[in-house]
Amino acid sequence: MKPDSTAHDSGGMRLKGLLRKEFLQILRDPSSLAIAFVMPVILLLLFGYGVSLDAKHVSIGFVANHPGPQSESLLGAFRHSQYFSPQRLPDIQAAKHALDQRRINAIIHLQSDFAAKMLSGDTAPVQLIVSGVDANQARIIQGYVGATLQNWIKQQLELGGHASALPVEADTRVWFNSEVRSRDYLVPGLVVVIMTLIGALLTALVMAREWERGTLEALMVTPITLREILLGKLLPYFVLGMGGMALSLAMALWLFQVPLRGSIVVLVLASALFLLVALGMGLMISILARNQFLAALVAIIATFLPAFMLSGFIFDIGSMPFWLQWLTHLVAARYFVAILQTLFLAGNVWSVILPNAFALAVMATFFLGVSRLMLHKRLE
Incomplete structure (x- = not known):
């Protein structure tokens, strides 16, 4: 009992020290804070006020x-x-x-x-x-x-x-977005793009930076375990990503007056699930790339562009060619866009929320599991 207890305590201390190091690094890195908190404000202001799919005047x-x-x-x-x-x-x-x-x-x-x-x-x-x-x-x-x-x-x-x-008169009624404002449709989708950038891009850049500087190799020769390394890298950026989500949600509700008809608890849980997918993708990219420039390029091509183009955020998936519609099932942002737009505009429609949440859970398990298998505690 005593050796196990000692090992558990030392593991907890190592993880605590690693988490402290990561949070200090985030606070000292202006680029990470800018991506997490400045970029969402800029994107939301640009799309909320500058981009409109409405034909008025x-x-x-x-x-x-x-x-x-x-x-x-x-x-x-x-x-x-x-x-x-x-x-x-x-x-x-x-x-x-x-x-x-x-x-x-x-x-x-x-x-x-x-x-x-x-x-x-x-x-x-x-x-x-x-x-x-x-x-x-x-x-x-x-x-x-x-x-x-x-x-x-x-x-x-x-x-x-x-x-x-006139023997027939059409009585038109619009459901879910009665004011027919494209802003109510675009802002929830933009939250997906923002969380994709925060989760995937930040994680890919930070891990690649560790490879470039040799600090990750230094960690490999310490008694710290791979599980502690992964938790120490993912938890700080999970907190950062949820902070960016909270800022985006506050702007959507109070600045742009987008209605939230569903449960905020379901929204937070779905956001956490999607953020795990984005973090897993960023971690896997950084393990493969080990170079900041290459990691950023791959993260933008593999996560940001599909989230923007193939998620249903702007372009209707049903209007795409059949082969491209099939390809969108591999894009995690597609499922999160469906959940967010349903929660904001329609409410807790479980027949939409649960299947998409299940798909996100499967993808999070896959990317985090593959990242764990790819990360070895040896120098090559």
């Missing part, structure tokens, strides 16, 4: 060959919409020139007989010309113009006493 040109009460009424409908900023243009040539110069994004063109056909009850065509440079924005503009026209037609029928002329 879209500049459109409005051309009426023969202006009249009907064309003015339609122009007023676009002016009162939050989605458009219409500009009256004298003719279609001037409108096409403005579209070529990208001063406007679309053209609403009313023919000379628009009012006459409308008053006679005939079909009065409205020509819509949209710039297709940004295909996604073009589709959004088409949908918004169609909705604005439908509402205007309904108002005209009601004013003329023909409200029953």
Whole structure:
């Protein structure tokens, strides 16, 4: 009993000393603190305020060959919409020139007989010309113009006493993101990218730096065990990563007013699980690379870019080719994005949370286990 107790106590002292060393190194290293706390603030401010997938105040040109009460009424409908900023243009040539110069994004063109056909009850065509440079924005503009026209037609029928002329009326209801703000969708996904960088990049850089300086080799010749080395390296950066997550969560809730409809306890547990995956990936990269530049390059290519491009953070996975959709199952960020967006926008939907959490647990076990097998207490 006494020898085991002595060994246990000495192991605890070694681990405590190693943890103290790592925390002191973090405090003395401005780059680690900048990646953990400054970078999340910058990214959240850039994406929260500078990046928007919403099409609002879209500049459109409005051309009426023969202006009249009907064309003015339609122009007023676009002016009162939050989605458009219409500009009256004298003719279609001037409108096409403005579209070529990208001063406007679309053209609403009313023919000379628009009012006459409308008053006679005939079909009065409205020509819509949209710039297709940004295909996604073009589709959004088409949908918004169609909705604005439908509402205007309904108002005209009601004013003329023909409200029953529209036999079907669509009653639209948006679930989970009722304000249809892209910020509520982007900010939770950005938390995934931030935690990927903190977990994988910091761990890869720090371990590679230890290899370069020879300090890790010095640890290898001490009585410290591999388990103590791994815990001493991972625990400080786990704390740092959770601190970055807490800062990102606070900004999301109080600065950007993103709703959190799920449990904050589930969010913290899922974040801890994903951070273990990121730490395991960073540790494995550092063991293979043993060079800071190479470790940073591999970490960005293997963790950051997939988290940004293939996680569903910005680009819809269902719209990707089939082979690329299959490839996304190897990206840990995909599962964490699904959990975060569900917790923030929908709530505790366990049919989404549990399978994705299980996938993260499997990946964390795999990366940490492989890292443990790859790290040998011998010099090569």
